[in-house]
Amino acid sequence: MEPTELCRIAAKTKACKPDWYTPAYHRFFSEWCDRPLRLLEIGVYQGGSLQMWREYFPKASLFAIDINAETLQWNGKIRDCKVTLVDQGSPEALRDYVAKTGGQFDIIVEDGGHTMHQQITSFNVLFPHVVPGGAYVVEDYGTSYWTKFGGKALNAPGTSVSMLKWLVDCINLPLGMDDDHAKKWGESSVAVSPAERASLRSDVEAMHICNSIAIIFKSATRVSKPASYQVEEPAGLMTRLRQALRRAG
Ligand SMILES: C[S@@+](CC[C@H](N)C(=O)[O-])C[C@H]1O[C@@H](n2cnc3c(N)ncnc32)[C@H](O)[C@@H]1O
Numbered sequence: 727m728e729p730t731e732l733c734r735i736a737a738k739t740k741a742c743k744p745d746w747y748t749p750a751y752h753r754f755f756s757e758w759c760d761r762p763l764r765l766l767e768i769g770v771y772q773g774g775s776l777q778m779w780r781e782y783f784p785k786a787s788l789f790a791i792d793i794n795a796e797t798l799q800w801n802g803k804i805r806d807c808k809v810t811l812v813d814q815g816s817p818e819a820l821r822d823y824v825a826k827t828g829g830q831f832d833i834i835v836e837d838g839g840h841t842m843h844q845q846i847t848s849f850n851v852l853f854p855h856v857v858p859g860g861a862y863v864v865e866d867y868g869t870s871y872w873t874k875f876g877g878k879a880l881n882a883p884g885t886s887v888s889m890l891k892w893l894v895d896c897i898n899l900p901l902g903m904d905d906d907h908a909k910k911w912g913e914s915s916v917a918v919s920p921a922e923r924a925s926l927r928s929d930v931e932a933m934h935i936c937n938s939i940a941i942i943f944k945s946a947t948r949v950s951k952p953a954s955y956q957v958e959e960p961a962g963l964m965t966r967l968r969q970a971l972r973r974a975g
Contacts, residue, residue: 731756735781741774742837747865747939754861754934754941755833759783764830764857766790768814768848769837770797773804779835780804789827792838815844820851829855837865842876842957845869845886850954858929859946864890868938883958890940892955896930899923900948927953 730752736743743751763786765779770792779788788807790797791814800809812823814836834856836848845864856862869875870885878885895903903923908916916923931945 732778732782735778739774739777739781740772741778742771743775746937750934750936750939750941760785761832762786763832764789765833765835766831767835767837770800770809773797773800775835775837776800776804776807780807789831791823814838814848815841817847817851820848824852824855830857831855832857832860833863835863835865840866840869840875842870842885846889846955846957849889853942853944854950854952856944858944860944862942862944864940864942866938867940889955890933890935893930893933893942896927897932899926899928925953925956927951
């Protein structure tokens with residue numbers, strides 16, 4: 727793959743970005759380099775990516791969260807960059823963080839603990855705080871196929887890959903699935919029920935998917951009808967639980 731400017735910076739700062747991630751970033755964000763962005767990254771580790779973003783987006787304000795207190799060492803070492811201890815798996819902690827920082831992020835890069843719960847919780851809580859026209863990146867969603875991260879069989883609900891498939895439905899909401907279409911052509915012409923349509927976000931414009939990295943673009947113009955990816959219980963789990971409770975008396 728053609729090395730980009732971002733590849734060179736990533737190699738220098740030792741960012742944990744596989745060599746096909748940086749070309750994807752460069753392809754979509756090279757024209758954003760001179761903007762005064764607000765960029766939040768989840769997952770600091772040894773500071774490699776924060777130093778990379780600092781150089782690539784010189785006018786950006788950088789925000790980062792991690793659960794490892796050692797990452798606080800980067801405060802004061804990288805210009806206009808604030809690291810805060812926040813657990814990405816806690817919706818309350820994320821909401822509190824957004825309230826304190828003011829949210830309104832142009833780019834969110836999610837490169838934290840990579841479990842299904844963390845990736846899905848972070849997306850559901852933080853995507854609403856991406857500005858219209860901004861982007862949310864899920865790195866390493868390939869952990870959907872690894873049991874130790876909570877991954878499951880193909881097409882099982884509750885994985886990050888299944889959330890990304892839900893986003894495909896969200897992207898297509900205005901084309902053939904919206905209420906106007908149902909009014910014009912009749913409810914029976916739409917295969918998706920009103921309740922299912924209501925479970926989709928209306929503000930997802932596009933998504934770039936490649937091996938283990940997804941870049942999700944928020945529409946600059948579509949009205950936001952909030953909805954979250956719902957993690958469904960695996961089939962039969964509730965039934966088995968009820969049976970076990972009955973047996974236990
Ligand atoms: C893959 S490393 C980040 C690498 C860094 N973004 C880079 O490219 O150089 C993952 C980081 O996520 C942090 N992390 C793990 N679980 C987390 C959680 N629940 N909330 C926030 N950060 C978490 C880890 O402490 C670690 O620093």
